[in-house]
Amino acid sequence: MSVAAAGWLQAGLLVFALAVTYRPLGDYMAHILSSARHWRVEKGLYRLMGVDADADQTWPVYIRSVLAISVVGVLLLYAILRLQDHLMLSLGMPAMQANLAYNTASSFVTNTNWQNYAGESALGYTAQFAGLAVQNFVSAAVGIAVVATLIRGFTRTQTDRVGNFWVDLTRLIVRLMLPFSIVFGIVLIAAGIPQELASHLATVHTLTGGSGPLYTGATASQEVIKELGTNGGGIFNANSAHPFENPNGFTNWLEIYLLLCIGFSLPRTFGKMVGSHRQGYVIAGVMGVIWAGSAATMTWMEERHWGSALAVAGSSMNGKEVRFGIPGSALFATSTTLTSTGAVDSMHDSYSALGGGTAIFDMMLGEIAPGGTGSGLYGMLILAIVTVFIAGLMVGRTPEYLGKKIRPAEMKYAALYILATPSVALIFSGIAMASTSARNSMNNSGPHGFSEVLYAFTSMANNNGSAFAGLNGNTDFWNTTGGIAMTLGRFLPMVFVLALAGSLARQRHTPASVGTLKTHTPLFAGLLTGVVFIVVGLTYFPALALGPLAEGLK
Amino acid sequence: MSRLPGAVLRHLAAIRAMLVFTVITGIAYPLVMTGIGQAAFHNQADGSLITNGSGQAIASKLLCQTYVNPSSAEAALNKKDGVTGYADPIDKYFQSRPTYSTDPALGRYTIQLANGCTYTATGSNNLGPNNDNLTELITLMRANMAAFDSTDTTTVTAAQVATDAVTESGSDVEPYITPLNADQQAARIAQTRGITLTQVKALIQANTTGRDIGILGEPGVNTTTLNIALDKQYPSNNTSTTAFQTGATS
Numbered sequence: 001m002s003v004a005a006a007g008w009l010q011a012g013l014l015v016f017a018l019a020v021t022y023r024p025l026g027d028y029m030a031h032i033l034s035s036a037r038h039w040r041v042e043k044g045l046y047r048l049m050g051v052d053a054d055a056d057q058t059w060p061v062y063i064r065s066v067l068a069i070s071v072v073g074v075l076l077l078y079a080i081l082r083l084q085d086h087l088m089l090s091l092g093m094p095a096m097q098a099n100l101a102y103n104t105a106s107s108f109v110t111n112t113n114w115q116n117y118a119g120e121s122a123l124g125y126t127a128q129f130a131g132l133a134v135q136n137f138v139s140a141a142v143g144i145a146v147v148a149t150l151i152r153g154f155t156r157t158q159t160d161r162v163g164n165f166w167v168d169l170t171r172l173i174v175r176l177m178l179p180f181s182i183v184f185g186i187v188l189i190a191a192g193i194p195q196e197l198a199s200h201l202a203t204v205h206t207l208t209g210g211s212g213p214l215y216t217g218a219t220a221s222q223e224v225i226k227e228l229g230t231n232g233g234g235i236f237n238a239n240s241a242h243p244f245e246n247p248n249g250f251t252n253w254l255e256i257y258l259l260l261c262i263g264f265s266l267p268r269t270f271g272k273m274v275g276s277h278r279q280g281y282v283i284a285g286v287m288g289v290i291w292a293g294s295a296a297t298m299t300w301m302e303e304r305h306w307g308s309a310l311a312v313a314g315s316s317m318n319g320k321e322v323r324f325g326i327p328g329s330a331l332f333a334t335s336t337t338l339t340s341t342g343a344v345d346s347m348h349d350s351y352s353a354l355g356g357g358t359a360i361f362d363m364m365l366g367e368i369a370p371g372g373t374g375s376g377l378y379g380m381l382i383l384a385i386v387t388v389f390i391a392g393l394m395v396g397r398t399p400e401y402l403g404k405k406i407r408p409a410e411m412k413y414a415a416l417y418i419l420a421t422p423s424v425a426l427i428f429s430g431i432a433m434a435s436t437s438a439r440n441s442m443n444n445s446g447p448h449g450f451s452e453v454l455y456a457f458t459s460m461a462n463n464n465g466s467a468f469a470g471l472n473g474n475t476d477f478w479n480t481t482g483g484i485a486m487t488l489g490r491f492l493p494m495v496f497v498l499a500l501a502g503s504l505a506r507q508r509h510t511p512a513s514v515g516t517l518k519t520h521t522p523l524f525a526g527l528l529t530g531v532v533f534i535v536v537g538l539t540y541f542p543a544l545a546l547g548p549l550a551e552g553l554k
Numbered sequence: 555m556s557r558l559p560g561a562v563l564r565h566l567a568a569i570r571a572m573l574v575f576t577v578i579t580g581i582a583y584p585l586v587m588t589g590i591g592q593a594a595f596h597n598q599a600d601g602s603l604i605t606n607g608s609g610q611a612i613a614s615k616l617l618c619q620t621y622v623n624p625s626s627a628e629a630a631l632n633k634k635d636g637v638t639g640y641a642d643p644i645d646k647y648f649q650s651r652p653t654y655s656t657d658p659a660l661g662r663y664t665i666q667l668a669n670g671c672t673y674t675a676t677g678s679n680n681l682g683p684n685n686d687n688l689t690e691l692i693t694l695m696r697a698n699m700a701a702f703d704s705t706d707t708t709t710v711t712a713a714q715v716a717t718d719a720v721t722e723s724g725s726d727v728e729p730y731i732t733p734l735n736a737d738q739q740a741a742r743i744a745q746t747r748g749i750t751l752t753q754v755k756a757l758i759q760a761n762t763t764g765r766d767i768g769i770l771g772e773p774g775v776n777t778t779t780l781n782i783a784l785d786k787q788y789p790s791n792n793t794s795t796t797a798f799q800t801g802a803t804s
Contacts, residue, residue, distance in 0.1 A: 001768070009769040049570045064561070068568035076572055121674050130580035134572075137579040166571065173575060178583065185587050186594070192616060194601040195591035204603075204611050204673075206619045207781055208644065214614060214673055216601035221587040225579075238676035241724030243616035244601065248763070249771015307683025312692045318721035319678045322651070322730040323763075325772030329724075346724045349680035356683075448682035470680030551684060 026268020342465025357548025443470025
């Protein structure tokens, strides 16, 4: 079978699998987020946490709870990384230096998983398990919890209550993340990913008489939640390119599925909760079209391998693994940058200019197709609100979405949301380009060097975590500004989403009239897609022109 | 307790929640997974190790190994110390993909085969698609492989060299090469070991993995298992190497 045919079938099987799980997974998540019954084990956990599971929270209390657990999470993770040399099962790894530990703690709590360290030579088991993996679960659940409040903003009327954060968080971990991780983690072990503690440093005696340690790690348990929770932080520096994280074509495909499945099923959750499955189909459809377009573009760019070095190589295989080839690498790259995952199975820095540029553009879209767990859907719903508003301006009516009026207050929150992340990404990129020491971190020069910087802050502000990895991020400048960028890029948008949810929930329901724009039609899907590209294009085009476009169109 | 301000209560709850989830997802979960993995899929869970007759681990079938000897002039540099790894390939082994690393003394990337397959430092060169340094190394590597793979009876031109033989993998520990690359190296292996091309090709065939379920991924030849099989079936005392241009002097 030709490479192209296999590539199409591989992508087709992925779409099929996502379509099959759309309904059951989406309905299950809707059940988790709206059921009145607590599981017995959850009641026990609520007692341990000392929270009242039946108290509904206002939006300010809800966001403060989000921030509280995030602050605690950063401090705890920072302590673990700084004190690693005193903890058991640390494999003799030293304590992490202060600015790197700050960066790493911010990174994992914000679901970014940007890594300025190499896992195999920096972190032992305790830091990986009790530190990083915990945040992989918690940060992923926080994202879904926040989008749940926005959906409740549409479904509830004349109330100031948007849900209970502790209940949402606990249920998402206990009922969704944990069981899925166990099941798919076992599949990954069976497929070849290591999971062991005892012989972590088996000595390998090679054919040529050399010998060396083999770091295997308890990789599978981290790998599965790294993808499922759209986290992306690898046990190994090479991330999912490493054969222990991703040994074969099957695991590559499954990892792509895992990092997409929650994001693509959440529109069903949304449709179910607002009582119209077609509303969910529209959102999922827009996500799917953008994803498919990006996957096709990136695969094409990589197959064509424009670039002077790639022309001599005869392919864009530099930085890619033979066992995945171009189709498997491009499919992974497009999926990881359109979600907030940031795992990589090939080195994006070495992609063709426009292939790598597509990865940057994917992140600039705000990671909404389908986006990170929860964060993708709330990003898309904000854009849907903007779309309704723009359409309302055209016909001169007060815009409505799902029976809620989009008034100045709602539009302010939506506009602030739209502005927050690009501001962080572009301002920090500008600061970096003005700093000689920051520029010294580049691995390449010219437009590609600028692309490394732009990629870095776009990735961090959007909580993606992948990199043009030639950039040396482990410096005072990058560790510090990166930590700030990731924190702002995560929590500023969340505050605006919660404020919007609160504002919507207080409204009464406005019945649809003949003048109401129908938001469950292909027309609306088209409008929404257009708005996505116009908003992002206008925001980022100048920056893109200096980096990937300048290099690619040379 | 309820007299405390809401903010304090909330942070106390957050601390308790973090501890609860640390115990569940950070301690219990990985331990349970390790237990299941070790019990049900022992070989995979341990890293797919290959052992020799005396039970000593000689490889993980998922990771590549370097088959190089440092050239005499550069012997002192070949320490896999993360500084430089100049070395020449051993003729009788299939070579996995090349490694391009920085030479701090030169301030640029060079061909450093001994730095490949370093399990404690994975990752690629991250050179861009229009990078002149990369262009130079790929050109050198084409010439290297053409000379390396040409034998008394077969000629491989620089233009014919398989693309994966001149590009670094993403992880730099990948054992797989393309079937085209393996076929190209086959004549050299046969000549060095004094066996027939057919015998080599049969072993290549036996160590080739196709696409999973016919469509997932790309076919690859596992150099780690292939070289182990070669040494087992057709042992050879030949230790000849071929001098490679490294780009360090040009």
